Amino acid sequence: MDGGAGSAIGTTAWRWxxxxxxxxxxxxxxxFLGPFGSHHTPIVGRYIYWMICMVGGGLIGFGGDELLRRSIVEPWRRVAAVSVLMTPLVTLLVLTTQHLLMGGPFGWSGYLELLWQVWPILLAVMVVRALVWRRTPGRVETRTVIAAPLPEAEETFRRRLSAKRRGARLIAIEAHDHxxxxxxxxxxxxxxxxxxxxxxxxxxxxGWRVHRSWWxxxxxxxxxxxxxxxxxxxxxxxxxxPVSRTHGPVLKEAGWF
Incomplete structure (x- = not known):
C-alpha cells in the first residue's frame, strides 16, 4: 500500500x-433527558435503548450521507435529503429496539407514530454532523518564487510554434490525441x-506535469x-x-498546498 492510500484510509478512519x-x-x-416517555424506563435500560437508537440510527444516516455525497454536493441539501430518505429505516430500528427492550407493540400503528419522532431527531443529528465537518473552501492562495528558465530550456520546443507565438510567454500545454x-x-x-x-x-x-494530459x-x-x-x-x-492525485505531490513540494 502506498503512502497516499494509507493516508486516505487513516483520514477515513479518523472521520468515522x-x-x-x-x-x-x-x-x-x-x-439522561429521557424524552418521549423513556424516563419511566429503568436507568440502565434507558441508556442502552438510546445508545442503540442514536448510534445505530446515526450510522444509518451517516452511511446514507456518504452514498449521496457525489450526487448531492451541497451539504445542506444532502442533510435534508438524508433525513427524509433514511427516516423509514431508522424508524424500523427504533421500533425493533423498543419492542425487544421495553416490550412495546410491533406494528404499523406504532411505526407510523414513531416516524414523526424519529425524523426531527435524525435531522438534528445530521445538522450537528454537518456543522462539525463544515469547512472553508479548500483554496490555498500562496505564491512561490520561481527563477526564470534558462533560455535554452524551452528553445527546442519553441521552434515548433509559429513566429507569432515563438517568443510569447508559455503558459500550459494540453494533450489532445496526437x-x-x-x-x-x-x-x-x-x-x-x-x-x-x-x-x-x-x-x-x-514547469510541472500536473495531469496525464497537462503541463x-x-x-x-x-x-x-x-x-x-x-x-x-x-x-x-x-x-x-486539472490536477490529478498522481501528480499533485509536485505542487505540494513547490509549496502550493
Whole structure:
C-alpha cells in the first residue's frame, strides 16, 4: 500500500471515529433527558435503548450521507435529503429496539407514530454532523518564487510554434490525441507532437506535469485548489487546468498546498 492510500484510509478512519464519538455523546444526552416517555424506563435500560437508537440510527444516516455525497454536493441539501430518505429505516430500528427492550407493540400503528419522532431527531443529528465537518473552501492562495528558465530550456520546443507565438510567454500545454494545444499569452496554437515528446523537450524548463494530459509553466500558476484527492490550477489569463492525485505531490513540494 502506498503512502497516499494509507493516508486516505487513516483520514477515513479518523472521520468515522469522530462521527461515532458524536453519536455516543448524543446517545448519553438522550439517555439522561429521557424524552418521549423513556424516563419511566429503568436507568440502565434507558441508556442502552438510546445508545442503540442514536448510534445505530446515526450510522444509518451517516452511511446514507456518504452514498449521496457525489450526487448531492451541497451539504445542506444532502442533510435534508438524508433525513427524509433514511427516516423509514431508522424508524424500523427504533421500533425493533423498543419492542425487544421495553416490550412495546410491533406494528404499523406504532411505526407510523414513531416516524414523526424519529425524523426531527435524525435531522438534528445530521445538522450537528454537518456543522462539525463544515469547512472553508479548500483554496490555498500562496505564491512561490520561481527563477526564470534558462533560455535554452524551452528553445527546442519553441521552434515548433509559429513566429507569432515563438517568443510569447508559455503558459500550459494540453494533450489532445496526437495533437498538443499550446497556451501562450499570445493565444492558443495546435501542433502535431506527442505529449511525451513535449515533456522530454521541456524537461529542463520550469514547469510541472500536473495531469496525464497537462503541463503548466511554473511562473504561470496563480492559485491551486485541492480538495478530496483532486485539484485545479488557476493560471494567468483565466485558464484553469486539472490536477490529478498522481501528480499533485509536485505542487505540494513547490509549496502550493
Amino acid at each position: 471515529a469522530i462521527d461515532l464519538a458524536i453519536l455516543i455523546a448524543i446517545g448519553l444526552l438522550m439517555g 495533437y498538443l494545444k499550446v497556451h501562450t499569452d499570445a493565444g492558443e496554437e495546435l501542433i502535431t507532437l506527442r505529449f511525451a515528446d513535449a515533456l522530454a523537450e521541456l524537461a529542463r524548463a520550469h 503548466v509553466a511554473a511562473d504561470a500558476v496563480e492559485a491551486v485548489r485541492w480538495r478530496r484527492g483532486a485539484g485545479e490550477i488557476r493560471l494567468v489569463g483565466g485558464l484553469t487546468a
